[in-house]
């Protein structure tokens with residue numbers, strides 16, 4: 001795709017990210033890898049709802065500006081780290097969608113096998129530890145998860161997703177946020193019925209066929225973010241969840 005078309009496509013995705021409420025004010029950033037190995041990205045301090053194709057900046061893989069009027073986003077080190085570690089990735093979207101960011105702020109990964117389509121499309125969405133935005137600290141905390149996942153929660157910050165096209169990267173952001181909302185609704189309802197290990201296993205097989213992945217890619221059984229299925233539900237309760245449960249039981253006895 002030509003640079004001009006990609007310029008328009010980034011702009012369209014930015015407007016969509018803003019319309020969907022996945023960012024506020026000047027939050028978030030979007031980039032694509034260009035045919036010459038450089039990266040085109042959104043500028044710093046720019047509202048994604050109003051960004052224009054001419055605002056975009058081209059940088060090299062070291063983060064130096066190659067062309068463009070404005071200054072590149074301060075989060076580009078994170079995008080470049082993803083492009084370096086995943087040669088097949090062509091686009092990165094970073095945003096702060098409210099429900100998924102609430103999980104990131106609560107210190108919770110989105111790792112429960114609650115919805116078949118999410119297991120199929122994304123698998124576990126791990127939570128990377130906190131790192132100050134715009135510093136190597138953030139990039140280092142994401143590093144252990146980049147190879148095994150296409151969507152990451154960033155503690156006390158937001159979400160980053162990436163794919164072979166901008167649309168793929170955006171779709172993942174959409175899926176993560178939708179799943180986060182469903183997860184919160186199940187908490188409000190007071191119960192979660194997880195898929196069984198057998199069901200999850202069948203979805204992994206389907207995932208392999210659907211995406212044409214080899215077995216290691218399809219499995220995505222990252223020890224850093226194991227998928228919580230029906231069997232491990234009882235041991236996956238956090239301390240806070242346990243206290244909450246005990247309080248509910250005690251108040252019922254009274």
Ligand SMILES: [Zn+2]
Nearest residue numbers: 028133157158
């Ligand atoms: Zn951010």
